[in-house]
Amino acid sequence: MKILVPVKRVVDYNVKIRVKADGSGVELANIKMSMNPFDEIAVEEALRLREAGTASEVIAVSIGPAKTDETIRTALAMGADRGIWVKTEEAGQGNTVEPLTVAKLLKAIVEAEGPSLVILGKQAIDDDSNQTGQMLAALLGWPQATFASKVVVGDGTLDVTREIDGGLQTLRLDLPAVLTTDLRLNEPRYASLPNIMKAKKKPIEQKNAAELGVDLAPRLEILSTTEPSGRTAGIKVASAAELVGHLKQAGVL
Amino acid sequence: MADILPTLLFAEHDDASLNPVTARALTAALALGAPVHVLVAGENAQAAAQAAARLDGVAEVLLADGPAFAHRLAEPVAALGVALAPAYGALIAPSTAVGKSVMPRIAALIDVMQVSDVIAVVAPDTFDRPIYAGNAIQRVRATDATRVLTIRTAAFAAAGEGNAAPLRTLDLAEPSAHSHFVGEDIAASARPELTAARIIVSGGRALGSAEKFHEIVEPLADALGAAVGASRAAVDAGYAPNDWQVGQTGKVVAPDLYVALGISGAIQHLAGMKDSKVIVAINKDEDAPIFQVADYGLVGDLFEIVPELKAEIAKAKA
Numbered sequence: 032m033k034i035l036v037p038v039k040r041v042v043d044y045n046v047k048i049r050v051k052a053d054g055s056g057v058e059l060a061n062i063k064m065s066m067n068p069f070d071e072i073a074v075e076e077a078l079r080l081r082e083a084g085t086a087s088e089v090i091a092v093s094i095g096p097a098k099t100d101e102t103i104r105t106a107l108a109m110g111a112d113r114g115i116w117v118k119t120e121e122a123g124q125g126n127t128v129e130p131l132t133v134a135k136l137l138k139a140i141v142e143a144e145g146p147s148l149v150i151l152g153k154q155a156i157d158d159d160s161n162q163t164g165q166m167l168a169a170l171l172g173w174p175q176a177t178f179a180s181k182v183v184v185g186d187g188t189l190d191v192t193r194e195i196d197g198g199l200q201t202l203r204l205d206l207p208a209v210l211t212t213d214l215r216l217n218e219p220r221y222a223s224l225p226n227i228m229k230a231k232k233k234p235i236e237q238k239n240a241a242e243l244g245v246d247l248a249p250r251l252e253i254l255s256t257t258e259p260s261g262r263t264a265g266i267k268v269a270s271a272a273e274l275v276g277h278l279k280q281a282g283v284l
Numbered sequence: 285m286a287d288i289l290p291t292l293l294f295a296e297h298d299d300a301s302l303n304p305v306t307a308r309a310l311t312a313a314l315a316l317g318a319p320v321h322v323l324v325a326g327e328n329a330q331a332a333a334q335a336a337a338r339l340d341g342v343a344e345v346l347l348a349d350g351p352a353f354a355h356r357l358a359e360p361v362a363a364l365g366v367a368l369a370p371a372y373g374a375l376i377a378p379s380t381a382v383g384k385s386v387m388p389r390i391a392a393l394i395d396v397m398q399v400s401d402v403i404a405v406v407a408p409d410t411f412d413r414p415i416y417a418g419n420a421i422q423r424v425r426a427t428d429a430t431r432v433l434t435i436r437t438a439a440f441a442a443a444g445e446g447n448a449a450p451l452r453t454l455d456l457a458e459p460s461a462h463s464h465f466v467g468e469d470i471a472a473s474a475r476p477e478l479t480a481a482r483i484i485v486s487g488g489r490a491l492g493s494a495e496k497f498h499e500i501v502e503p504l505a506d507a508l509g510a511a512v513g514a515s516r517a518a519v520d521a522g523y524a525p526n527d528w529q530v531g532q533t534g535k536v537v538a539p540d541l542y543v544a545l546g547i548s549g550a551i552q553h554l555a556g557m558k559d560s561k562v563i564v565a566i567n568k569d570e571d572a573p574i575f576q577v578a579d580y581g582l583v584g585d586l587f588e589i590v591p592e593l594k595a596e597i598a599k600a601k602a
């Protein structure tokens with residue numbers, strides 16, 4: 032079976048972002064970008080399924096402007112077989128590619144490639160939307176399992192343990208299906224130097240968003256982007272007794 | 285405005301009882317200005333439906349009860365939402381595991397771009413939502429005719445109780461064809477739920493083992509009548525169960541009091557608790573970033589301080 036893994040290029044999780052003073056967005060110039068951490072987990076899971084002999088091919092796909100191919104290259108260096116890059120305009124105010132649009136583009140890719148499984152991250156750490164996997168599953172009419180922490184492949188089925196609010200839940204999905212990853216699914220590998228070299232020769236097919244027949248116009252109008260109301264550091268106390276005194280006074284005990 | 289389409293709120297519940305986040309999401313739903321209907325989908329969920337009917341401001345409760353809705357799998361609940369959608373101007377759910385799984389499915393099927401994790405209703409079509417782990421707030425206007433929203437419930441007060449809204453039973457049920465429930469492992473706890481707790485005590489990597497987490501963090505929580513939370517590092521290391529994770533990619537909480545024990549204060553953790561009313565941090569590193577958001581900081585070894593703190597609380601409560 033083929034596995035499709037959509038990956039997103041985002042601001043690295045270690046970067047503390049800055050909001051632009053004019054409220055037009057977040058400062059993205061000269062900032063370290065990386066693959067969304069949940070997508071690394073998705074790539075890793077796909078590679079493990081291939082290494083276990085369950086999957087035959089792992090295809091990494093990304094949608095985005097110039098340099099998005101770097102993120103696809105990272106997936107190839109981890110071990111994905113080939114890449115697909117759906118190239119879009121430079122991101123900015125008014126031309127954000129929203130999750131619904133991404134899901135429609137991915138649906139077109141799925142229809143062209145015929146994977147039995149799509150594994151996505153549960154959320155991207157930039158817009159924190161947590162929508163794309165569910166939307167793709169809906170548009171394809173496929174079953175979904177979000178927030179996966181364990182995946183066991185059966186005969187035409189998939190048993191997925193999910194992190195839910197009170198604990199864990201296990202679902203059995205008929206393939207084809209869509210999975211989204213949670214943090215505890217696996218620990219992604221680092222790309223080794225030889226694999227980074229090898230990845231340079233792996234193919235990345237370029238597609239144009241418009242030719243996939245999807246309307247890219249955003250449905251949400253971004254009116255402003257602002258700093259959250261900040262919190263200031265309080266005081267240091269010297270002992271547990273002093274702390275309890277303050278908490279009593281604050282009326283929270 | 286008599287012709288305004290009502291709002292449909294998806295209740296969070298476990299059939300037997302209504303989760304308190306529902307009353308918080310209701311406050312956001314009411315802010316849209318249209319009558320609010322609450323949908324309770326489940327199996328033997330009469331009790332949850334009756335609890336929903338008691339919430340102030342609810343115009344009607346819709347009960348979809350049957351085996352198809354057992355465990356609220358995303359596929360059948362989304363199909364139900366799609367069937368009901370034409371009669372509604374907005375579909376809303378709290379940002380819970382169920383809400384996050386179901387709502388984007390509905391949104392895609394009715395071709396609507398969802399607004400996730402709403403923290404403020406600015407106007408019936410305009411919402412604030414956090415991005416980048418809460419380090420920026422985006423204000424968006426939804427241009428689709430129908431709005432699909434998930435609500436960050438920590439940002440809204442709970443609606444009151446005392447209502448007796450009418451209850452209507454639906455007989456729409458499309459069983460899930462390709463997704464089947466296998467099992468669930470839900471720990472029963474006498475402690476308050478994280479998202480509803482007034483006080484939370486959280487432990488981090490510093491605890492060092494599941495045994496120490498249990499010995500140190502939990503008794504302090506119990507002395508305070510608190511829920512227990514954890515950092516991702518503590519959960520990854522197996523000191524605490526996954527559903528205790530507080531943060532950008534775990535639970536987002538805003539209790540009256542949040543006590544962070546041996547947690548450094550990574551942005552991903554802060555994203556889940558920085559709207560707490562009072563924050564206390566105990567950490568042996570005086571430069572730990574958690575102190576930048578703490579109202580009261582205590583620098584030192586938590587293994588010494590926490591037992592003292594527990595004793596002081598017992599004294600204060602005596």
Ligand SMILES: Cc1cc2nc3c(=O)[nH]c(=O)nc-3n(C[C@H](O)[C@H](O)[C@H](O)COP(=O)(O)OP(=O)(O)OC[C@H]3O[C@@H](n4cnc5c(N)ncnc54)[C@H](O)[C@@H]3O)c2cc1C
Nearest residue numbers: 488489490515516517531532533534546547548553568586
């Ligand atoms: C995609 C992604 C998502 C994430 N989501 C989350 C999330 O939702 N929630 C979350 O919490 N994290 C999340 N993280 C992880 C986050 O970046 C941090 O790694 C994590 O929060 C650190 O946990 P910690 O503070 O317990 O551990 P550490 O950062 O290791 O901090 C331990 C602290 O304990 C102190 N300490 C040690 N010994 C003692 C002692 N005896 N007494 C007192 N203090 C002591 C140390 O000084 C230190 O400050 C995420 C990361 C990624 C990449």
